[in-house]
Amino acid sequence: MADNKQSFQAGQTAGRAEEKSNVLMDKVKDAATSAGASAQTAGQKISETAGGAVNVVKEKTGINK
Template sequence: MADNKQSFQAGQAAGRAEEKSNVMLDNVKNAATGAGTAAQQAGQKISEAAVGAVNVVKEKTGMNK
């Protein structure tokens, strides 16, 4: 049977491991949020470029009148 000191040390180790996993999880969440934002911005730019291309085609073919 573990004595009090060993139980205390085991509890400290478990606490440190939990804190490290929480920090890592926060880092992963932040990275995922950043990636999602970047993807959304890229999609917006592609959409804007497509609209611009359609407008150019309309102007060149006379469909814009």
């Protein structure tokens, strides 16, 4: 009887560990997605800033005319 109880408890423990692992993986995926979106936004801002700087240089040097 002790063997059945121990097997049951081991199964419960394994199930809880798997669930915690799944929750952790979901959190990691969410963090990675958020970081990717932040990096993309930062890249867009840098590109826009660089484009604006190019336009300023063109205006100042008369290349735009």
